[in-house]
Amino acid sequence: MASKEEVKKQICEAIDRRQGQIERIGDHIMVNPELGFKEFETAKLVAGTMEEFGISHETGLGITGVKGVLRGKKPGPTVALIGELDSLLVSDHPDADAATGAAHACGHNAQIAGLMGAMMGIVDSRAAEDLAGTVIFFAVPAEEYVEVEYRLGLVREGKLSFLGGKPELIQLGHFDDVDMAVMIHTHSDESLKKAGVSASSNGFVSKMIRFLGRAAHAGGAPHKGVNALNAAQIALSAIHAQRETFQDQDAIRVHPVITKGGDLVNVIPAEVKMETYVRGRTSEAILDANAKVDRALRAGAMAVGAKVEIETLPGYMPLKNDPDLKDLFQTNSESLFGADEFSEVGHRTGSTDMGDVSHIMPALHPYMAGASGPGHSVEWHISDKEMGYVAPAKSLAMLAVDLLYGEADQAKGILKDYRPEMSKQAYLEFQSQMFRTEVYDGEIDVLPRLKSGDSGGSL
Ligand SMILES: [Zn+2]
Ligand SMILES: [Zn+2]
Incomplete structure (x- = not known):
């Protein structure tokens, strides 16, 4: 031999x-x-x-x-x-x-x-x-x-x-x-x-995001619209505001892109699309950063009374x-x-x-x-x-x-x-449960409380 x-x-x-x-x-x-x-x-x-x-x-x-x-x-x-x-x-x-x-x-x-x-x-x-x-x-x-x-x-x-x-x-x-x-x-x-x-x-999770507003004449009647691009822009700022909470050892990377910013220049954008990964060194760190990104996305929708659809997809471990x-x-x-x-x-x-x-x-x-x-x-x-x-x-x-x-x-x-x-079974369950779709309606969330006076009445 x-x-x-x-x-x-x-x-x-x-x-x-x-x-x-x-x-x-x-x-x-x-x-x-x-x-x-x-x-x-x-x-x-x-x-x-x-x-x-x-x-x-x-x-x-x-x-x-x-x-x-x-x-x-x-x-x-x-x-x-x-x-x-x-x-x-x-x-x-x-x-x-x-x-x-x-x-x-x-x-x-x-x-x-x-x-x-x-x-x-x-x-x-x-x-x-x-x-x-x-x-x-x-x-x-x-x-x-x-x-x-x-x-x-x-x-x-x-x-x-x-x-x-x-x-x-x-x-x-x-x-x-x-x-x-x-x-x-x-x-x-x-x-x-x-x-x-x-x-x-x-590792990372992947996110497909859609802000939904209402189209209106951008010059004649912008007050009748709900600007999805503004919602997205506020969401991006809100994501950036999370960065000081990311710890070095977790190696978080969040890198969103806008893949659709509107339709026509004289129309208030009714649909804006974004994608991002949320990357990190451990699954726990990824899930924590992902929750912060979701919160930031909802904040953008809430600020202008738009909707946001957040589709989270399993990425890689x-x-x-x-x-x-x-x-x-x-x-x-x-x-x-x-x-x-x-x-x-x-x-x-x-x-x-x-x-x-x-x-x-x-x-x-x-x-x-x-x-x-x-x-x-x-x-x-x-x-x-x-x-x-x-x-x-x-x-x-x-x-x-x-x-x-x-x-x-x-x-x-x-x-x-x-x-x-992980066992194969535990791994498959972990990745499968990452498929999540959330629809958050910023207008519904805010208006009822304003109408019922929950805001304190001191506005
Ligand atoms: Zn490559
Ligand atoms: Zn490669």
Whole structure:
């Protein structure tokens, strides 16, 4: 039996031999971007590559997910290696899809290249002979939480339960046979060096907000209208007034946008739409900030006698990277790039649905270099294909070997001591109860009290 280090070396050599093919996959997806839950062509490419390497797989999971299974020689735990299929919408990106505006401005194309590369390396080197357990190659849909109206439509039609890919896959039971999960996200941040792991990152809830007033002639009879834009503007100020109550350790981020500000300039706006996320480090902090945002929204409606509809939607859970998986990733990174090319950072304030996975099983979501330009911008691109596409393939495969080599002692050791944040059931209940719609009528709330003299009569 080959030693663990020999197995890893053989996999890396096999991956090097596949470098051209791996890079072609990454480049092909880069110029053929598809938005979440619509990644049909990308999923076909993944399924075709699994076919080519003799990996049995299921397709159409959570609409587009593809799950390949490779069993080791002996039974044992199941490790999922994950890559995200979806792109963003950045229509002026040079590699954007002309018809849809979709563009890979977050490097998920590199994740799929890395995932396929890891699969090729493990298959070509016949490493499964030395493993106890199962490696799952899981291409998952819709990490970016975008096109909310469209996805909400799918929820209402019963085609989705959640608005993100991994929550949906968890709900459908496609993580039930997975014991631990690992993915690698490309970064363009020089402070993170070639490889880096954060301890944690923010979770969030998403909010769709509609202020409803009454249209009137903006010049001739504004007193007959109820100005929904003024309600929204007061609500925004009221949200900003909460900020001094947010504590640093909670890392709250509230970043509303107005998506509809009115109709015509000479009409008092009768409908104004806003969206926001409420992000934070813990679920408790998110719920607390969310209650303050709701209060601020109602205040805007109350001030001008408008209505506000507040639709709160489950977002993603805060991410907690597993420290044991982090240690294994770090050791492999140091052997690939040298000890000074690994960085550990504290808490990050972005969000990922890998956070949801990390609530129910040991999970790892590290970063690796290879990209340039700010994330989610027109400048984002994979500037170093070996680092962006090939190195993550090696890193994923090496981690799978660490976990499952021999009798899978590493994986079994991690699972023995692991206590999940939540059971799957508790997680699903928590996320499901985030779906809430409130209609607050500012006029009804105020007028009866004024009429009945409850205001004290001293006005
Ligand atoms: Zn992103
Ligand atoms: Zn991303």
